Amino acid sequence: MKAAPLLLVGVGGIAAMALLVGAAASPPGRAATREALGRVGRFFTWAELSASSAATRLGVDNTPPVAAQRAMELLVAYVLDPLRAAVGRAVVVSSGFRSLEVNGAVGGSETSQHMIGEAADIFVAGFTAEQLAALIVRLRVPFDQVIWYAPERGGHVHVSLTARRPNRGETLHAPAAGGYVAWSPA
Numbered sequence: 001m002k003a004a005p006l007l008l009v010g011v012g013g014i015a016a017m018a019l020l021v022g023a024a025a026s027p028p029g030r031a032a033t034r035e036a037l038g039r040v041g042r043f044f045t046w047a048e049l050s051a052s053s054a055a056t057r058l059g060v061d062n063t064p065p066v067a068a069q070r071a072m073e074l075l076v077a078y079v080l081d082p083l084r085a086a087v088g089r090a091v092v093v094s095s096g097f098r099s100l101e102v103n104g105a106v107g108g109s110e111t112s113q114h115m116i117g118e119a120a121d122i123f124v125a126g127f128t129a130e131q132l133a134a135l136i137v138r139l140r141v142p143f144d145q146v147i148w149y150a151p152e153r154g155g156h157v158h159v160s161l162t163a164r165r166p167n168r169g170e171t172l173h174a175p176a177a178g179g180y181v182a183w184s185p186a
């Protein structure tokens with residue numbers, strides 16, 4: 001897959017892609033449990049994109065609603081699948097979709113893109129968070145935000161994509177001291 005042409009895909013293109021991806025991934029009448037939803041894109045499953053230890057602990061369902069499924073399918077198609085293909089090893093999703101209840105339990109932001117299926121927190125073995133964030137930028141895939149977290153704050157990379165408005169292409173670092181600071185790959 002060539003990454004560069006994706007830069008030219010605007011919001012309209014991403015929304016159109018949503019229809020195509022959605023049509024392929026969710027035949028009508030399919031049971032809406034995470035397990036039954038099966039695979040997403042080439043490399044991911046709904047189980048890993050919506051797994052939540054907090055949901056398990058609280059006994060709440062963390063199955064993404066249809067709109068969040070569509071958003072997550074786009075994130076996989078435009079960002080996570082190309083990243084997985086580029087690194088040639090597992091992209092581990094520590095947190096993808098979060099229901100309102102789960103997001104509250106893990107102390108997520110009230111406006112978290114995780115709650116609408118637009119964000120994932122990821123790790124790749126052999127990459128620091130900063131290296132992984134820099135790789136995503138270098139792949140020239142569209143994204144709304146790429147944020148790499150200091151080890152003290154999880155050491156993961158948060159990446160998001162939206163079809164609701166133009167993507168910001170914002171790159172940030174979340175330092176140990178708290179908050180967020182501007183960051184660009186070296």
Ligand SMILES: [Zn+2]
Nearest residue numbers: 119120121158
């Ligand atoms: Zn996140």
